[in-house]
Amino acid sequence: MTPTGDELVVMLAALANPLRLRIVARLSGGRDYVSRMARDIGISRPLLHMHLQRLEAAGLITGSLELSEDGKAMKYYEVTDFHLQLTASAVAEAVQTLTPDPDKSPASKEQT
Amino acid sequence: MTPTGDELVVMLAALANPLRLRIVARLSGGRDYVSRMARDIGISRPLLHMHLQRLEAAGLITGSLELSEDGKAMKYYEVTDFHLQLTASAVAEAVQTLTPDPDKSPASKEQT
DNA sequence: TTCACCTGAAAGAAATCTCTTACATGTGAA
């Protein structure tokens, strides 16, 4: 349940944007489909699409393609109930499961 | 105490980076000064300097310039005890104190 | 003086993120 270090980075990066925060805030009030949100928020649909993908990739929202009564395909998104606890020690723990950066490790310099 | 929407974005952006997470993790184990951390972590001092500034600007760490016994200037950093609660509704609340995006507001189109 | 340590900051390359415009798909109704 606790995200790995890498997952945490993805989640934080997804939330570290005003527009995406607005999107999450909006969806926390109920599910909605792409085109309507784009109209309401006042941004282009492709742009919203991109932000939604980013949020979904982070596991913060989920989307499902549904058919409306009149037969149109609508993609509804809703928030997942994530809850992250961010403190220095929580970060310290998450870092342990962070993919090592091949470059910066102390590594023995012998034997390439 | 609860950060505004704008502050939250800055904090999240500061944490949304593997290297900066490592820095926070390290400082959570005790204060340290710049050059030593750079050596240990294995990155250049200017680069570390930049990341530290970013974390300090977000209020996650604080630095203080001190004089060591042998008279050298050392900049020590330590973590602040931040704790962020990240949930959809917390985001919804923070968004209310987000600086409005002049562009995307519904705004009356008359009278430029 | 020269060396080893500490600090800060500027310049530029490379990668990533954000956003717009444009194109292509499908449906039901007029």
Place this chain on the structure above:
DNA sequence: TTCACATGTAAGAGATTTCTTTCAGGTGAA
């Protein structure tokens, strides 16, 4: 058929982030 709605994706400009290299200052000790 054409319109109004829905979906997705690709191409490119512009801004930001990340990182290296280079320069500048300071201290105490050899």
